[in-house]
Amino acid sequence: MTERRIAVISSGLSNPSSTRMLADRLLAATVAALTEQGVRAQSDVIELRDLAHDITNNLLTGFAPAPLEEVINRVVSADAIIAVTPIFSTSYAGLFKSFIDVLDPDSLTGKPVLLGANAGTTRHSLAIDYAIRPLFTYLHAEPVSTGVFAASSDWGGSADEVAPLSARVERGARELAEAIVRRDPVTDADPFDPDTYLGKGRSFGHLLGGLAGE
Structure with missing residues (x-):
């Protein structure tokens, strides 16, 4: 059985959060879909809330503190990403x-991404396609067709019976699993390759504060 690794980015602010709940469901469904195809999946679940100060420091100085640098490495070296944000x-x-913004602009090129979002009302359900998908497309990542949006009602007794959250999760997970299987596994970069920063897929321009002039 082959093995792949998924990085899960959850940007919920509360603890516990419905953002993390959605991220966990997407991950579980993706792992199940990969298992059906004979692929073993490992995962790194990243709570951005715990890195808020380090992310701000990176934006201000152009350098990532060690905990953030480790997380960046996990994300850019993963075979796929599940990215979930509140709206x-x-x-x-x-x-x-x-x-x-602290990722190297080229570090997600070609990487499959499953997008998820949650909000209090379904009025924000189009935010995945008009806000989040263009962001990852700009970075040359490859978001799968199905984005999974969850409103507060999806977690309760008034959940949509026509297109329930579980069905949307499974569809998005299948698409991500298929995208992962189609690609070759991500391999570690050469630590002496001058085109990468310490084998971590980060350019020297980015390391030296490429965002400083923004």
């Missing part, structure tokens, strides 16, 4: 965007 003011959370 605030019709778009992704500021913490979510700030984390994306």
Whole structure:
């Protein structure tokens, strides 16, 4: 049985959070779909809430503190990403965007991504397609067709019976699993390759504060 690794990015602010609940469901469904195809999956679940100060420091200085650097390495070296954010003011959370901003712009090229979002009402369900998907497309990642949105009602007795959350989760997970299987496994970069920063897929320009002039 082959093995792949999934990085799960959850940017919920509360603890516990419905963002993390959705992330966990997407991960479990993806692992199950991969198992059906003879692929063993490992995962790294990343709570951005725990890294908020380090992310801010990276934006201000251009250098990632060690805990954040380790998380960045996990994300850029994963075979696929599950990215879940709450929706605030019709778009992704500021913490979510700030984390994306500290990644090297080329580090997600070609990487399959399953997008998830949650909000209090279904009125924000289109935010995945008009806000989050363009962000990952700009970074040359490859979001799967199905984005999974969960409103507060999806967790209660008034859940949508026509297109229940479970069905949307399973569809998105199957698409991500298929995208993972189609690609070759990600291999560790050469630590002496001058095109990468310490084998971590980060450019020297980014290391030296490429965001400083923004």
